[in-house]
Amino acid sequence: MVSNDSAGHLIILPQLREVLLTVVVVFVFTSLLLIVSGAPPLEAYYHLFLGSLSSWVKFTHVVKVWIPLTLCACGLLFTFRIGLWNIGVEGQVMIGSMFTTWALRAGVDSPDMGPVFIVLSLAASALGGALWAAVAGFLKTKGGVNEIFAGLGLNFVAQGIVLWLIFGPWKQPGVASMSGTETFPTALWLNAPALLRIPPVALALVVAALVATGLMLRYTRIGLDLKAVGRNPSAAFLYGLKPSRLMVLAMLFGGGFAGFAGNLQVTAVYHRLIPAISSNYGYLALLVVMLANFNIWLVAPVAFFFACLNVGSIQLPMMLQLDSSLGGVIQGALVLATLGMHGWRRIKLTQA
Amino acid sequence: MRVELVDIHKHYGGVKANDGVSLTVAPGELHGIIGENGAGKSTLMKILAGFTARTSGSVRVDGKPVDYRTTAAAAGLGVGMLYQDPLDFPQLPVIDNFILGQAGTIFLSRNAFKARFQDLADSFHFCLNPEAPVNSLTVGERQQLELLRLLALGIRLLILDEPTTGISAAQKEVLYSALRRLAAEGKSVLLVSHKLEDVEALCDRVTVLRLGRVTGSMARPFDAEGLLRMMFGTPPHTPTRSAQPAGSAVLVLDRVSSPGGRSGLVDCSVAIHQGEVVGLAGLEGSGQDVFLRVAGGLKPPQAGSVHLAGQSMSEYNYHNLSKLGVFFLPSARLEEGLIPELTITEHVALQDERRAFRVPYQAAAEDAAQRIEKFRIKGCPQTPVEELSGGNQQRLLLSFLPPDPRLLLLENPTRGLDLESVNWVWQHLQSYSRKGTCIVFSSPELDEILMVAGRVLVFFNGRVIMDAAAAATDVQKLGRAIAGKV
C-alpha cells in the first residue's frame, strides 16, 4: 500500500489517499454543521465514540444493530448484482418481523417448545420477507412496474399492515399502545448468555449469511447468471438464461435475508412487534452496500461503522441537546463523498 | 463555395484513421468519396462537419483557413452533414424537428416556420406532413426532413454519409434530383459511399480512400475497374458460392404473420431445406428480421404456424428451439449477443450445459484458450468482451455455435466487418452448410447475398415478393424487387 519511489518520496496508493480525503471532507462538513448548531464538534465526536464503544454494554448495542444491517446488506448484494434497486427492503424486514410475531404467538402457551417455535419463526420470517420481495419482483417482471416504485409503495403498505396489527388484532390486552404488542415470554426469546448479551445464534446467522453470500456470488452458477443478466438481460436470454426468473430469484434472496433481519429484531432485540420494528435498517443497508462498493469483504466493517454511528448518536440529545439524526447525516455524507471521489477519479483518468 | 482539406491527419490512440488526406471540392461540384469499410471516409467527413477535431492539417473555405470544433460552428460557415442515421427527435413532430437549431424569438412561431418548410419541401417535390411525429417517418423521409433543415440553415456544402442505405429506389431518385438541383444553384455536395453504382450515377468527380490515404481521384467518365483497383488494391478474394443439394424441409413457415419493424411480417409461407444457404434481401424493416426472430422462437407468430423438421412448434420459445439445434445470432453484437464486463471465460462458463451449482471456471478458462486459438481471436481468456474489436467479437460469437446445428439464423452477420473478417466468416459458415446445416441470413448488401447464397428471398412491406435461385437472378432484378417492382 505504501511505498517509496525513486526519489525516496512516500507514495500512498491512490485508493488510500482517496479514502483519507473522503474522511477528511466529511469530518470538515460535519464539524461545520455542529458549529452552526452551536455545539462543540469535538465533544460531539467524543460522545458519538463513547456512546458506541465505551463499554461492553454499549458495544453489544452496536452489535445488535450490526447484525440486522449486515443481513439486509447481504441480501442486497444479490439484487444489486442483477441490477435491481431493491428499495423495498425496508418493507421486507417489516413483513419478516410480522411473520415472526405470528409464528411466536402460536407458541405463547407452550414454554417447553420454545426453541421449536423460534426455529419456526426463523423459517416463517425468511418466507415472509421473500414473498414480499417476490411481489415487487413480479410487479416488475410481469407488470412492468419499476422496482423502485413498487418497493416504495409496498414499504408503506407493510408499515400500514404492521400498524394495523399492533392497534388491532394483536393489540395488548386492555388498551392498544404505540409501544407495540405484548412482550413475549422469555421462553420465546433468543437466548443470550449473561456476559455476552448477544445471542450466539444471531451471530452465527450473520456469519453464515456473509460466508454464504460471498461464496454464492463468486463461485456458483447463480452468481454468474445474476451477473450476466445484470449486465445485459437480452443477451443473457440468448445464452439460455431467463432474466425474469432470475430477477425474482434475486428478490427472493434479498427478501429472505431481510426477513431474517426482521426476525432477529423481534426474537433478539425487542421481543415484541413495535411500529418502528425495521428501524430504517433496510434503507441504511442500501447505503452500506453502496459505500462498500458492492464488495462482500467491506460490507461487514462498513456496517459496523454505521452501527456505531447509529448507537453513538443516541447520546446526542441527552448530552448536547442535538437531534440524533446527526448519525444519518454522517452516513449519507460518507456515501455522497465517496460517489464524488469516484467521479473525480474518473475525470482525472479521462484527462490523463 | 470552395472547400479544401489539406494534409488531414486523425489519430485515435494508436490507430491512424486519416493519414495525410488532401482533397478539394469546387463550388457546384458533386464530389464522391468512395472506399471500403475502414478507409477513413466517415472520419474525414466528421472532421469536415465539425463533429470531431483533426489531429493535424488544415481546412480552407474559399481560400481562408478555418478552425471550427463544433457542428454548430461548421454550420455557421455553411458546412452541414446528413448522417446515415439522422440525428433527430423521434417523438417530436416534423415541424419541431425542423425548427430546432434555427434562429428565432422566444415565441415558437410555428406558422412562419411551417410556411418556409412547405415552400422548401414543394420546391424539391418532398411530401412531408409537418405534424407527424418523426418516428412515424421512413428513413428516406427523415433524410428529406434533415436536408430541408440544413438548407434552411443556409448550408452551402452538403455532406451525405451513405444516404442510399435503407431508402427505396424511388426515394433515391428524388434525392438525386434534389442534389443535382443544389449543385446547379452553386452549392457543393460531398457524397460518401461504398456503392460504386450510386457514385457513378451522380458524381462529377470521385476521390478514392483506402486505409486512411487517398489512393486516387477520377473525373467523369468513370472507369469502374480503375476505381475498384484504387479501392481494394488487388481484387479481393471472394468466397465461392456453395453447391446446394437440397434435402428435406427443415423449417416451414405457414401463413405466418407477426408485428415488428416497420411493416412486420405478413402472411409468410416459406420452406427451407437441409443444406440451403438462403439470403434475405430487402429494405431494412421489411420483415427479414421479424422472419429470423419468428423462426428462432424469439417472437411468437400472431397468426400461422411454424414447423421444425415436421414438428409443430407450439411450445414456443428460443430455449426449446435451441435444444433442437436452432441458433440465432443478432446483428448488434455487443448489445444483444455478448455481455459486457464479462470475460471470454465467463461467457464460456455460461454456456456449460451441465449448469453445475459450482461453476467450473478452470475448465472454462482452458476451453476459452482453445477457442481463442482455433478461431484466431485477438484476446485472452481474461479479456472482457467489450475490449475485443468487432471482427473478433463475431469470431467469438461464431465459436459459440455447436458443431452440428440444424438451422442457423443470422441477422446481418458481416455488419461493420472489414473485408478479411467478412471472408473468414463466410468460409467458416460454409463449412457448416457442407455438413447439411441450413443457413438463413439477412444482409443489406446484394453483392454479398448473390456471392454466398444459393437462394434469395426478397422482402417488401412484410411479404416475400420474390423467391429465386441466386444463379437465376442478378442485382438489377433484386433491386427492382426490393423497390416493389417484380
Add this chain to the structure above:
Amino acid sequence: MTEFDVSIIIAGVIAGAAPIVLAAIGETITEKAGLINLSLDGSILLAAMASFVVALKADSLLAGFVAGALVGAAVAAAVAVFSIFLRQNQVAVGFVLTLMTRDLAYFLGNPYSRLQGPQTALAPIPGLDQIPFLGPVLFNHPLPVYFSVVLIGICCWYVYQTSPGLKLRAVGENPQAAYARGINPWKVQLLYAVCGGLLVGLSGATFSLCTKPGWGRPQGAEGTGWIALALVIFGGWHPLKAAVGAYLFAFLQLMGIYFQGWLPTVPAQVFQVAPFPLMIFTLLVMSMAQNESVRRWAAQRGRATALLRFLSGMAPAALGRPFRPD
C-alpha cells in the same frame, strides 16, 4: 351532500394539493430534460425546515419562501452536478440525498421544533370571491395556492409553445442530436434541474408556511416527494396531467378522513396507505397500456385506443441517461 360540503371539499383539495402540484410540476420539468431527481422527499423536508427557520428569524414570509426555493434548487443542482460532471448514477445520488437531506432537516431544525411561526394568510380576490359557489372555492386561498394553479398554465405554455421549451424537450429526447444543433445539453439539464428544484423547494416552503405550518419531527410533508415522483410518471411527463394526478391524490387523502368517520370498522391505516397501492395500480395500468397484446386488442375498439393513449405516457427517451459526446 349539500352544496356547502362540496365546495369545502373542492377548496380543501385545491389548497391541500398546492405543495404537491408544485413538486410534481417541478420534477416533470427536470425529468423532461432527462434528469431524475430522486431526492425529492428529503429536499422538500429540508426546504420546509429552511423556510420556516428563515421566516421565523427574519420575520418575513418572503424571505422564508426564497430560502426554501434556494434550498430545493441547491439539492437538485447537486444531483445534476454528480450526474453530469462526476458521472455517477442519478438513482444512487438521489437516493443518498433523500436520506441525507431528511436527516439534515431534522438535525438543523431541532431547536425550532414546535415553535409558532409566521403563516400565510388567506388572500381573497376582491370581487371574484363573491361569486356564488365558485367564489369561496377558487378565490379565497393563500398566495402560494394561487401560484400553484397559475403555474400549471405557465408551465404548459412554456414547455410546448416556446423555443426554450422546445430546447428542453429536445435535450430530454435526444441529447446527441441537440448537441449537434448547437444546444449544450449539460447546461440545459443543469438549468432545468435547478428550475425544478426551485419549485420543489417552494413546495417545502408551502408546507411549513402555509399548508401544515410549523416545523417538527415529523412535519407532515413526509412521503410527498415519493408521491410527486409517481405523479410525474402517472402524468406521462406532462405538467397538466401530473397536476391532475396531484389533485386526485389530495382528493383521496381528504376522502380518507371523511370515510374514516363513515366506516369506523375499517382500520385507520387503510386510509393512510391507500394512495400507495393505488399508485402501484396506476403504474401497472400504465405499463399494461403500453403492452403489445393489449394494444392489439384495443386497436379494434376505437375508444379503447384513445383511452390507452391518454393513459400511457411517453417518457423522454433519454431519461436517466446522461449525455456523453462521442
